[in-house]
Amino acid sequence: MWDLDRFAENTAVMDDRGNVLSYAGLKAYGNELCSHLKSRSLVMQLARNTIGSFIGYISFLDRKIVPLMVSSALNLDQKKHLLNCYHPSYLWLPSDMSSEFPEYPEIFSLYDYSLLKTDYPSDYELYPDLALLLTTSGTTGSQKYVRQSYLNIKSNAESIISYLKLHSKERAITSLPMHYTFGLSVINSHIKVGATILLTDKSIMQKDFWDFMKKYGATSISGVPYTYEMLKRLRFPSMVLPALKTMTQAGGKLSVELQQYFAEYALETNRHFFVMYGQCEATSRMGYLPWEKCLDKPGSIGGPIPGGKYYLIDADGNVIDKCNVEGELVYEGDNVTLGYAHGYKDLFLGDERHGRLCTGDLAYFDEDNYFYITGRNNRFIKVFGNRVNLDEVQFSLREKFSELECAVIGRDDLIMVCMLSDGNASAVRSFLEERLGLNHNAIKTAVVEKIPKNESGKILYHNLVKDLL
Known part of the structure; x- marks a missing residue:
């Protein structure tokens, strides 16, 4: 999945607690962790932006173990509800949360995480290409999860690598949660090229975040619209961040004012600012606005990612071929996910979307074929x-x-x-x-x-x- 041997000597992760791990070390720890799990099993991972969680996620995917990524911030009732819905064979969770599940024995621990063995019967089938279960709803505890395949993750990471021109010298900081599709896409795309993840669970509103970012020279930062609203309040352009080269935004429509504000800052300081568009149902990214066009096309989400295709349909499903006419945005590509799951009985389901996603977003395109989101259906x-x-x-x-x-x-x-x-x-x-x-x-x-x-x-x-x- 990740080709960890190729980058064996590279630094895979550095965290804000002083831990440093090479790709060779990451693989070794992954082998040790996964030796305690049955092959092709389901594990519910209570995710944090810490090294134990990171090792678990990378290792599970690399060894065809399927993680159900869950926010560790869910309350106990929500966690138990998901356990009862999905019947995972294991729990990979922060060690300080093990006491919440005294009925399950701990069989292994690594750094700040522990592996618990549940007592659910593993009498259900996992679809062969099922790689990951990821929610669209953050910390609401919804049992509806998106079924992502190995092809979905691989193709989307490669598209992101292509348009961001990522390479092994990058250092990406985790400004988003690991269980969130945008946050995971940052990890996936950087691990695929042998780059370094700067791992922190601190928020951008904390001084420790910026101290860590400056100390280890983060080359990129990613955020949702709210992130950029806060960055403006923090007077981000006045910060001294010599290593920073790239800023990316997704997760909702950025105001024209903020887009112009950060685009101007990026151009003035020789940085690249990318406005992007995506959904968990398309693994992560579906489109992006090239940094060169950020001031020319305010409010635009640009065009599709490499390998993807956009078009609009009207209320009757007919393709709209005229510019400046609103319709529902449809996306096609290898990153369109398999479908949804609501519990363990859905994990044997195959590809229900066949590479085509009706996004539910209304949009139009201009005379240059740049797309603009106008709202939700x-x-x-x-x-x-x-x-x-x-x-x-x-x-x-x-x-x-x-x-x-x-x-x-x-x-x-x-x-x-x-x-x-x-x-x-x-x-x-x-x-x-x-x-x-x-x-x-x-x-x-x-x-x-x-x-x-x-x-x-x-x-x-x-x-x-x-x-x-």
């Missing part, structure tokens, strides 16, 4: 007979009020803007009334304690809908 409501895209409403508010943190939800005949304070409430309502041409009764604001988000920074709209609508 399921984020539409009717207000007094008018079709309203809630994503567009939210995006327009963020463009108008740059410091406003908000989330827009709604039901037919009502748009509700959720904000952290009511200081801008009157201005927000007036702006939307004028922009949308709607009666003021159709627009309300609500003050909330926080905007709920998953670990990738995506807003959990259903939590707000449940509480407010």
Whole structure:
């Protein structure tokens, strides 16, 4: 899977606790760990950005053991629910969490992680090409997981390597969680070229993160829109980071203002800033905007990754061949995953998508064939007979009020803007009334304690809908 022997002498990982591991050392530890597991078994991994978790993930995939990647931040009930849904033969978890499962014996430990043997019967079949189970929902504990194949992971990593021009001298820092598809794509693509992972579970809001990044000379940093909002607040351009060469963004639509802000910074300092597009259902990446076009095509997700294909379809499934016409974005490529699983009985299922993914995202392309996301299919409501895209409403508010943190939800005949304070409430309502041409009764604001988000920074709209609508 990884060709670890080829890069035996290279440094595979350095963590913020002083641990350093070569590719040869990574393979040796992997052999030791996997000698305690049955071949082609399922292991539930409670992931952290630490060396034990990293060794487990790389080693399991390399030896055809299937990891079910789970956030270690889930509460105990959520973890046990997933155990009962998937019946894994093993648990690979932080050693300080072993006491949560006293019914399962520990059979091995390595660094900060322990291997527990469960008592579930392994009487289910794993599809031969099934490599990985990954959630789309962060820390919500959903039992719906994406089934990723070895071909999916390999092809997507190779595409990312191609357009980012990755090589063995790279040092990528883990600014995203390991159980998150974007975070894993950073690891996958760098391990494939024999590069070094700078491993930390610190957040960008902590001084220790930046001390670690500077000390070991991270050459790239990755983030979701929320990451870049925070980087601007942290006055990122004033930081002295001589080794940094590449910045990548995915996980949601970045505002035009932020795209221009970081693109200008990158160009002025001889760095490359890539805006990217992807979904867990396509392993990770589906498209990217070349860094050279970041200022020319504000708001664009660019075109498909090497080996991939984009096109739009209308409500009847017909292909849209005219520019500036909105439709659902469809992607085709070897990285389109096998399908979903809801429990162990689904793990024998084969390829249900056959390389084609209807993304659920609405988009258009311009005269140069650059694509632009406009919203989600399921984020539409009717207000007094008018079709309203809630994503567009939210995006327009963020463009108008740059410091406003908000989330827009709604039901037919009502748009509700959720904000952290009511200081801008009157201005927000007036702006939307004028922009949308709607009666003021159709627009309300609500003050909330926080905007709920998953670990990738995506807003959990259903939590707000449940509480407010």
